[in-house]
Amino acid sequence: MSLDLGAMLKQWDYQPDRLQARIIVGDDGREKLQVRIDLGIMQLEMDGRPDGDRPFGAESLLDHFETAAQEALSAGAEFQLDPVACATLMREGLQYYHRYLAAFHLERYHVVARDAERNLKLFAFVRQYAQRERDKIEFDQYRPYVEMMRTRALVAIALAALDQNGARARVDQGIKAIRRFLKEYGQADKEAECSELQFLTRLKVDLDRDKTPDPREQLERDLERSIKLERYEDAARIRDQIRRLGEANTPESTPA
Secondary structure (H helix, E strand, C coil): CCCCCCHHHHHCCCCCCEEEEEECCCCCCEEEEEECCEEEEEECCCCCCCCCCCHHHCCCCCHHHHHHHHHHHHHCCCCCCCHHHHHHHHHHHHHHHHHHHEEEEEECCCHHHHHHHHHHHHHHHHHHHHCCCHHHHHHHHHHHHHHHHHHHHHHHHHCCCCCCHHHHHHHHHHHHHHHHHHHCCCCHHHHCHHHHHHHHHHHHHHHCCCCCCCCHHHHHHHHHHHHHHHCCHHHHHHHHHHHHHHHHHCCCCCCC
């Protein structure tokens, strides 16, 4: 079997202004998530650790360290995460980030909610056990964004089930979680500057009006937030989604 990926790459042209993701069935019969990147294709498992690895026989490095922490504490010993451990956990967390971002693009909201919840668990673990304060902050700075993504996925799941009250409850929970974060860091007076909180607050207003949020309006808000946070790759993906939404609403258009 040839190891040359050239033919596969030619069949899926890279487009730098959009996030390109798809679900395929692997040789093992299980679904895989693929993301087209500049120099190739990134393939992720849909379950477990995205790269399919089982570090130290555990489902993830986080699971391994959680077990190690429990064993140490049970033995009356101290447990800490040194900078090297934190760095490896950050790399693993990025794998889950890439998966839930692509899953959101593909409307696999259960995957998004699961992986976002997992990374929130990671942040809490590092906050509790990291030796250095800088490592705790490096992880925890992303908590509002991940809380927002988790909330959006849970709201989408509730709305798909026609559970408007459930969707409202999920938004309220997400807002409370982000406000708790701001309070923990002495930033309770900076709510107006937290784009993630403002997004969920607007979403709450839409839901309280018994109005399912307009997809284009949501995307435009996402675009504004991404540009403000200098997440230009996300902004390019959102612009493409806005364009495709416009094409889908044009009678002459056909699905791509």
